[in-house]
Amino acid sequence: MVLLRCVGFERARNGSVVELPESWIPGSDFQPALAVLYPATTHSEATIERIWILNIEFSAEVDVEEKDVESAEEMNPLLCDRCNNYFIPNPELHRYPKDLSGILRLNVPPSDTDASKTAIFLRDVESELRRYNEELSRLRLLSQQLEIQRKELLKKAVQHRSWLSPIRKLPVEILQTIFLHVCPTNSSHSLVIDSDKAFRDAPAYKLSCVSFHWKTVASGLPRLWSSLKADIFELDTDPRSLLQLYLDNSRNQPLNLEISCHKYGIALGDNRSLKDRLGKYGFRILKMLFEHIHRCEILSLDIEGEESELIEMVGAGGSVLSMPNLHTLTTRLDDNYRAGHSFWESVRDNSPNLKIVRSGKLLGIDLIRYENLTALVVDWAYDAFTNQIFRVIERCINIRSLSMHEVLVDEDPGLGKPVILGALEQLTITFAEASYHIYTLFNNITVPSLKSLNISGGETAFSAQNGPGVPGVWSPASLVAMFQRSGCAVQELVLQIPDNILESEFCEVLESCPTLTCLTVSLRRGMQGRETFAYRLLHRLQHGVLGQHLEQLSINEKDAQFDFQDVLDILDVVESRNRVSESRSTVLQTVRIEFGRLAGNTGLESTLEERRRKLEREGIHVAIVPTFPSDDVLTVLSQSWDDI
Template sequence: MSVLPCVACGASARQAEVDLISAVGARQSLLLNSNVPPEASDLASVQTTITETDAQLANLDAQIARRPASLRDLEERRTMLWNYRTRTHAILSPLRRVPPELLGHIFLCTLPGAVEALKRGRIDMADSPWLLTQISSHWRAVALSIPSLWSNISIDYMESFHNASTYSLPLVETQIQRSRELRIHFYGCEEMDATPQTAMLQLLSHHSLRWRDLSLGITSAMAPFLPSLRDRLPALKTLWIHWNIPQSHPAVTPLDCFQTASSLVNVGIHNSELYVPILFPAHALTRYELNAPWDFHLGILNNAPSLVEARIIIYSDQEPWPVLAQPILLPHLRRLYLSHPEFADSLVLPALEELAGEVPNLDMAALLRALVERSSCTLRRLASIRTVSAQAIIELLRRFPSITELAISMDSMNHYQAVHSLIAALTSLSGDPSLAPGLNQILFGCQYGTDIDYEVYLDMLKSRWNAENCDLKLAALLIDSGKAPDQATLDGLAALRRDGLYLSVLTGSAAGDEMNLWSYATDW
């Protein structure tokens, strides 16, 4: 047999192998070069081809074993046949028969999260959904038929600035054309040239009627553009605003462009330096978080009867406190973070189940206790954020035995002794059976370089885990930047985990992100 070049790859091949590959009919050739699923009538011929290829492979393996001098030629021929067999066998792959609806669901699961996408600082064509259009014509057709696959637009010019990358207007425009609803994360950068940022924002605003979720980091260059959005946000349901403008910037008038966004149900606003009132409708809200003066919060609470969750941060001290004729009734509110317990007497919350805030002393604990008692609700979760008084927490645990989850975070070593005293009080149920007998989740977090006595913490978990009258199921230890537990503590925690305790130990930014959730904060 003469040696001929393979028409596919240029490798050496014997006439027999070439004949085998060339003998494929038009139908099988179509199947080899596409993702078209085979019909029942195709299966016999495909299987025959695989069998004949296996025979040729076996023959070549025998020749390679007998004729080492011709090893290179034989190996090239074998590689050619093996590649051909692999492609032929792929015709029978079950993946070709996956219904487009199921394939689309799988595609949606491949989308990067918003935080991950923002860190790119650019649109990455190697990410989903762009990559899905480059695999095959079938996958491309499926990807282009699913508008929700293209809905998430994540742009962070701060990351782009640091990574020396950029965002492509044509690519974003293409993505918009392929989508229906739009979920937008757009964060500006004060240090970067404003021209490309405003151009991108203008492109997005042309499609504001389709905005469903909007997370916006506002810069001074963007602020004058925002009023044009008024009356153009009918579908907007979720709004997150991060106001990045420094205090040195000239005074900014209240922003009212979102006041006509009648579909809003979830609003979060963070003013890091310069307080600017941002107006929005409250009648349909089920959740909001905001740092603002108390009277601004009152305006929201008085007009938001459907609230389920609220994170209320008082922007600045305000004395004297406003006196209400009667407390505000919020019949559906289940989760509340209140930065200043002094305002607890302004609320009646009959559905309240989870309460978070700063509990620095017994007086603050008394205000929170009065809120729960006045509301006749069943409190199941208590979170003390940043400031910790062991005496105050113990008083609340004793007063409300219905509490099943306790979360404690501290951000100053001034609270070290208080946390130590609280851990000691929780160490054994035998001395005080009335202290949180139903507590099944205990979460401790250390922020900004703080830490706790890990040996005492481990002893507390062991004591409660082994107590007959305790129902501990879950524990968490989160340290964002402080001293990590020693090996003995880690070994003890691992032993509890093996024994059945669900235990989470996190460090670094992941720990900080998780602690934010304890106070119902979000980072859209």
């Protein structure tokens, strides 16, 4: 006898026990069967019913595989495990008729009997599909209702979780500090306006949108809204409301303002007028910003060429601009744009606090009060005559940092005596490739307070025996004379000269800089091993007499070649110098040697690495860096290429 638990059918209650007839075969649990209610149940009055067998409980006399039970559960999806609500499909429709995929490939019409059975099957299928659709519609509606309730509950949970957030206990002062740290106005801008929306950034505004409290805190920090950047080229979207919000919230805070007009550049053949290139709102944004230019502490005008007319168009009213707070000016405007314009009049006459200037070209002495500057950077001084350069330098009596790039010194200025730059501490000079008279500059300046000197460039230097302009070995005589004449305590020296230099003459530079702590030399030279500048110089530093205070040394000979034994010798020199450092000199804490190629016995590579690590443990950082692959690597690459 087989006992089964009826989970659900029309006339018998859930949980009824029924008895199957002997004709029922185990494993046919999805077939319709005649089941008789067991007499012991409370439903003895029930008659024979046609049911679908579900959730069978077999007695011990019958052994049925578990897979049949699992297949029954898969066929009858459980909609609710609490009330055992199943969706009961008609298994006959899933089992019969047989699959027709093979018959459909043939052009054989059904017989009358098959057509009649198929019509009955399709009628039953349509009825069954309606049951599926109704159930699915009910479930979808229920799912939508549950999703709406879930979202409402989740929203409340988020709100209450936010209510308990520890950040609400932070004092306003700490929250202000966090905001200023997240939006640093000294290294980035709190608002970036650009023609491309993807590049528009407004971190202060985004912080103020988090909550009313954060908005109050952010609005109470004028510095948070005071750094603005705008590229007005092809600006067709309207950012005026956002810009006005920043200008209002910045109150009287000095502004850091950067204006440019060539984010993507002007294409060749673009014959549009200047205003048309700005788009619909470019010029309006420029005027809004210039209305607050009197508040600028840092001003950057990345405008040049024809775009310089924009400044004149903004000041067409004729009123003289006032910039009493201006401290730092970065501009690409040059002497071609002057004409007594109100902008330069304001820079010269109405900017008493201007201390730092960075210009694309060397500006005339009638445009800038150089005597007030503490720092000057000229990005491109190639077209400036030597006399112009020295006329500007003469007026920089309070300058502390001077950087000039692409300098072409073509003649002696004939000053009679060197210019004294008494406050200058940092000097950076990049000579143009065609500059042959680099000695002219050093012969005509005296720098008693100089601490850092950076010299680079110059295609061909000079030697005393060959004369000016004749290719030869670079002679540092003029540099040594400047050091001796100035009596300065130079601590950092960077020389990047694409020319040969004799280490014997270079030692004169070191002797004239006894306080030197950091030395960087970069030169182009094709020597090998012990003939290289790095090898010879390190051996002169070995005994600690030369460069007694030297702590950092970096040498770059990109065309030089070393083998592993040469590198080991260099490490010996470093160790030897540091052994006598206690009594004579400081320890070389950092040594970096860059060269072209490392050759020789690769078996010494492990020894080299072990020595380097030993120095590392002693606090001495040594880096021996070849810029090209070693011979073995090149051989392997060559063989691989041949194999290909």
